[in-house]
Amino acid sequence: MDNGNMIIINGNEIPFEPGETILQAAQRKSIEIPTLCYLKGASPTGECRMCVVEVEGARNLVASCAAPAGKGMVVHTESPRVVEARRLLLKLLLSSGNHNCAVRKSDDQDWTGFQLSVQKEDSSAELCPAWGDCKLQNLAYQYQVTGEQFPRTETPYPMETVNPFIVRDFSRCIKCGRCVQACCDIQVNDAISFGYRGSNTKVIAAGDRPLKDSDCVFCGECVQACPVATLMEKDARYRIRPWETEKVRTTCSYCGVGCQLNLHVKEGEVVQVTGVEEIAPNYGSLCVKGRFGFNFINAPDRLKSPMIKKEDGTFREASWDEALDLVAEKFKAVRDDHGPDAFGLLTSARVTNEENYIAQKFARAVMKTNNVDHCARL
Amino acid sequence: MTNTIADIEEADVILITGSNTTENHPVLSSFVKRAVKFRGAKLILVDPRRIKIAAYAHQWLRQNLGADVAWINGMMNVIIEEDLYDKTFVAERTEGFEEMKKVVEKFTPEYVEGISGIPAQQIIDAARMYAAAEKGTILYCMGITQHITGTDNVKSLANLAMLCGNMGIRGGGVNPLRGQNNVQGACDMGGLPNVFTAYQPVNNPDAVKKMEQNWGVSGISDKVGLKVTEMIPKAHSGELKALYIIGENPLVSDPDLNHAEASFKHLDFLVVQDIFMTETAQLADVVLPSACFAEKEGTFSNTERRVQRVRKAVEPPGEAKDDWWITWEIARRMGHETDQYTDSQKIFEEIRKVTPSYAGITYERIEVEGLHWPCPTTEHPGTPILHIGQFPKGRGTFHAIDYIQPAEQTDDEYPLYLTTGRVLYQYHTGTMTRKTQGLNEREGESFVEITPRDADRLKIEDGAMVEISSRRGAIQARIKISDKAVDGTVFIPFHFAEAAANRLTNAALDPVSGIPEYKVCAVKVSAAA
Numbered sequence: 001m002d003n004g005n006m007i008i009i010n011g012n013e014i015p016f017e018p019g020e021t022i023l024q025a026a027q028r029k030s031i032e033i034p035t036l037c038y039l040k041g042a043s044p045t046g047e048c049r050m051c052v053v054e055v056e057g058a059r060n061l062v063a064s065c066a067a068p069a070g071k072g073m074v075v076h077t078e079s080p081r082v083v084e085a086r087r088l089l090l091k092l093l094l095s096s097g098n099h100n101c102a103v104r105k106s107d108d109q110d111w112t113g114f115q116l117s118v119q120k121e122d123s124s125a126e127l128c129p130a131w132g133d134c135k136l137q138n139l140a141y142q143y144q145v146t147g148e149q150f151p152r153t154e155t156p157y158p159m160e161t162v163n164p165f166i167v168r169d170f171s172r173c174i175k176c177g178r179c180v181q182a183c184c185d186i187q188v189n190d191a192i193s194f195g196y197r198g199s200n201t202k203v204i205a206a207g208d209r210p211l212k213d214s215d216c217v218f219c220g221e222c223v224q225a226c227p228v229a230t231l232m233e234k235d236a237r238y239r240i241r242p243w244e245t246e247k248v249r250t251t252c253s254y255c256g257v258g259c260q261l262n263l264h265v266k267e268g269e270v271v272q273v274t275g276v277e278e279i280a281p282n283y284g285s286l287c288v289k290g291r292f293g294f295n296f297i298n299a300p301d302r303l304k305s306p307m308i309k310k311e312d313g314t315f316r317e318a319s320w321d322e323a324l325d326l327v328a329e330k331f332k333a334v335r336d337d338h339g340p341d342a343f344g345l346l347t348s349a350r351v352t353n354e355e356n357y358i359a360q361k362f363a364r365a366v367m368k369t370n371n372v373d374h375c376a377r378l
Numbered sequence: 379m380t381n382t383i384a385d386i387e388e389a390d391v392i393l394i395t396g397s398n399t400t401e402n403h404p405v406l407s408s409f410v411k412r413a414v415k416f417r418g419a420k421l422i423l424v425d426p427r428r429i430k431i432a433a434y435a436h437q438w439l440r441q442n443l444g445a446d447v448a449w450i451n452g453m454m455n456v457i458i459e460e461d462l463y464d465k466t467f468v469a470e471r472t473e474g475f476e477e478m479k480k481v482v483e484k485f486t487p488e489y490v491e492g493i494s495g496i497p498a499q500q501i502i503d504a505a506r507m508y509a510a511a512e513k514g515t516i517l518y519c520m521g522i523t524q525h526i527t528g529t530d531n532v533k534s535l536a537n538l539a540m541l542c543g544n545m546g547i548r549g550g551g552v553n554p555l556r557g558q559n560n561v562q563g564a565c566d567m568g569g570l571p572n573v574f575t576a577y578q579p580v581n582n583p584d585a586v587k588k589m590e591q592n593w594g595v596s597g598i599s600d601k602v603g604l605k606v607t608e609m610i611p612k613a614h615s616g617e618l619k620a621l622y623i624i625g626e627n628p629l630v631s632d633p634d635l636n637h638a639e640a641s642f643k644h645l646d647f648l649v650v651q652d653i654f655m656t657e658t659a660q661l662a663d664v665v666l667p668s669a670c671f672a673e674k675e676g677t678f679s680n681t682e683r684r685v686q687r688v689r690k691a692v693e694p695p696g697e698a699k700d701d702w703w704i705t706w707e708i709a710r711r712m713g714h715e716t717d718q719y720t721d722s723q724k725i726f727e728e729i730r731k732v733t734p735s736y737a738g739i740t741y742e743r744i745e746v747e748g749l750h751w752p753c754p755t756t757e758h759p760g761t762p763i764l765h766i767g768q769f770p771k772g773r774g775t776f777h778a779i780d781y782i783q784p785a786e787q788t789d790d791e792y793p794l795y796l797t798t799g800r801v802l803y804q805y806h807t808g809t810m811t812r813k814t815q816g817l818n819e820r821e822g823e824s825f826v827e828i829t830p831r832d833a834d835r836l837k838i839e840d841g842a843m844v845e846i847s848s849r850r851g852a853i854q855a856r857i858k859i860s861d862k863a864v865d866g867t868v869f870i871p872f873h874f875a876e877a878a879a880n881r882l883t884n885a886a887l888d889p890v891s892g893i894p895e896y897k898v899c900a901v902k903v904s905a906a907a
Contacts, residue, residue, distance in 0.1 A: 286405065
């Protein structure tokens, strides 16, 4: 990069590639510009205006997610003008629905009334289900704003719960459009879009039908993209708070794509799965099986003990010692009495490399046969 | 895959065949759909069903089941005839062009139309479209491999890619989409009867010696072992006495299940190691409980040869143990006292020593992002794209391949073709996915997908229970009239043990790979008794 392609953000000279936005240049240097609607991998919509910055010489504030960085541009990301604009936006958003995160003035009367009205619509006495995992809440704290300055706007749309996986709570929608982009620009399932107009704007599926009757394939990309509490996993909503869980990163065990996912563990149980963002091969995306098909891990009918078949054909539980000794004895007898090739081993495309290696080593080094295969063909 | 998943987005033309991509590899299908929607890539789909990805395709060619060699040869015929092939690539990087050309000559679009049912003009259009691409990628799955001509089909796709110079470049390649999380790794690790790790042949004396030295044993067999599809008949005839099955459910996934079940019952001793009491485990003499992916450390290798970490998040239930621990405990109890392993990393270190393509991969290096093998040294960055500049053996060989028809044809008694596969909401034999209520709510039982016209002809209504039978067995399932189906062919998912599609399928095998012809057999459909 030559010296010409430099932008100055908050006094720091930052080189940029032609075509890069102000936001991208800033992010590369870890300068935080708040965003709500910006979704990496999709084209910026400039919908939320949260990322506005002040560019010297420009009359209006500029949406940094969409504005390209320019040679010699001098940018302020937290100037008083910028902060004032963001505070106003946040106040409007906070007043626009059921944002009962207690980011409000300590006026008991008003809070109680507000909380009760939310409870009526969401049948929970708890604070917002996204509490502690909400971009809007974080920004409200950061900019120290509350939601009562403007009259509360009612949402005309009821909650949708008629599918097994995703709850759509329109009362908490900030219309940032990330879900629409996640669906149409990232996963390209084209199941949802903005419908109606003005203050009636709603994210709709297939002519405003429930997700289950639309093209939705329940990949949950929209849930992961939602910055607030509008779209949440049905089983996790209200039941799992982020501070109660520990995240363990691993590789999905379904198809061969090898999606990187986070297992969210609460009290020794996997209770939620999310995609690992910005890492190959899936860059945060998952499918319905990877995101929602984890119940088998903790299924009550998991095998818990070695089992040996009795004379009558039923099984009895056995200790590891008994079961392993029996297997070792029988395998040894087959090898020694009938020859190594009377034994076969089917290893598994489901288990790890290390386990496959040990399995074939067992067949070859211990049983002395190459009768080892797995279900690649099936 | 010769190329990476991300690479798909760089292709100008994407040819998908025998892959129901949106249902079986949904995340990967997004890369295809984005390429089409946002980057102007052209998509050619060749598939017997009108699957969802067809909606994104510029051309959908509907071939008769098992006619793949014919349409691929047909495309090559057009490309050679119209002089659209990459002459530099063919001259500099390949061999066997003339022999291949000779066989392909008779596969004129009209001749191919007769075999495949694809209109001649569509073959011409698809050939021109693929050949015009600067970067063309081919994605395929079991719809290509699960035929008696599976190996021929794959070689034919490789022919097509080489003919157009689409190997060893970004956005190109021949890319099999692996259907199971670690099928790539199981092959890489030598979970095959003919090779040790990294595809070192078992009948190569140097490879045998290398393993004997590393493992501190003697007498390793240099004779190629039995494939799974050969073990079953040997079990039936009594030659195979004992079988040890780890994490598989062949009693739902094998072809011609009635025969497979009888064979398993002939075994003297069957051990099944799994996370559930599967249909196969129920036949076992001993069942050993293992830990699932969320309960163990290790690595999986994905379809793009990327070796990635698996990490333990929760404890296994009850007494369940890591699979490697169980297997090696049996070895130890058989008197094999050398090599004691304490954890998966120690095993991985041993893998690196005997597996040239994994030698440079360590747990530390793949802590954040996985590496693509081959990765021979710890300084090597991994190999996202294979065959750049040269094939491993020097030149790529064109194979001259003629068309062979499927093992079973329809007739008066069995007038419909059956093809099998998976659905979005279930996985393989369903042992895992069927534990999630929501997935069952979306798709919880077997069905027979059929066209309105075929259903009409049979006087069967949508949702009716029917009996589907082949020469090998019969099952009952519900009729699903669908625009995915094509006249004359029905589709049944194989997930559901209680209506196992594999009671119907044909165990005729590809002579090289031993893959059964799951994708074609003849059936009849009648109202359930």
